Amino acid sequence: MLQRRCGKMKQKRSLVLKIALAVQTEYNAHMNVSRETRREKLAGAGESKGPAVKDTLAAALALCRRDKISLTPGRRRILEILAREGRPLGAYEMIDRVAGATGKRPAPISIYRALDFLLENGLVHRLASRNAYLACGHGHAGEEPIVFLICDVCGDVVEATSAEMRGSLAELARKAKFSPRAQVMEVAGRCRVCAAA
Numbered sequence: 001m002l003q004r005r006c007g008k009m010k011q012k013r014s015l016v017l018k019i020a021l022a023v024q025t026e027y028n029a030h031m032n033v034s035r036e037t038r039r040e041k042l043a044g045a046g047e048s049k050g051p052a053v054k055d056t057l058a059a060a061l062a063l064c065r066r067d068k069i070s071l072t073p074g075r076r077r078i079l080e081i082l083a084r085e086g087r088p089l090g091a092y093e094m095i096d097r098v099a100g101a102t103g104k105r106p107a108p109i110s111i112y113r114a115l116d117f118l119l120e121n122g123l124v125h126r127l128a129s130r131n132a133y134l135a136c137g138h139g140h141a142g143e144e145p146i147v148f149l150i151c152d153v154c155g156d157v158v159e160a161t162s163a164e165m166r167g168s169l170a171e172l173a174r175k176a177k178f179s180p181r182a183q184v185m186e187v188a189g190r191c192r193v194c195a196a197a
């Protein structure tokens with residue numbers, strides 16, 4: 001049985017959230033943050049989709065502070081775009097978003113460099129099946145097994161993990177004398193809302 005990651009990391013997460021709240025308050029004082037996101041709309045329609053999008057951004061920014069990760073304005077903008085979107089975005093969609101926000105169209109290479117940095121620091125995941133990127137505020141290790149449950153209909157993505165899956169993958173790698181660098185599984189199907197529709 002899959003369990004939400006946020007449930008698995010309660011202790012760590014509550015600390016992150018405490019920091020995140022402080023960061024969010026400070027952040028909101030400086031920026032006009034749009035809270036209108038697809039995920040929150042879904043939540044309003046009776047679906048529970050884990051932490052709200054604004055928490056993803058706050059938690060990711062708190063992780064940057066905790067790990068002393070310095071975000072250039074360009075990197076921060078990409079992280080903000082992904083966290084606010086709350087669904088995976090392709091690099092070209094990000095270019096459009098940046099162009100819309102700044103009035104200047106960035107070169108793809110600058111977007112890819114920012115994404116590489118965010119990927120390396122565990123603030124963003126890449127969904128290979130969609131060639132798209134998703135913000136992550138969980139602060140887990142890069143090699144930790146994760147599963148993405150991807151809805152074919154609405155495009156919603158839930159990041160999940162389970163102790164059983166971690167155990168069986170560790171056992172499988174151990175038997176093969178293999179040292180995993182990344183363990184990402186992508187499961188396509190229909191989310192709770194779309195399956196019920």
Ligand SMILES: [Zn+2]
Binds near residue numbers: 136137139146159
């Ligand atoms: Zn993650």
Ligand SMILES: [Zn+2]
Binds near residue numbers: 153156190193
């Ligand atoms: Zn769906």
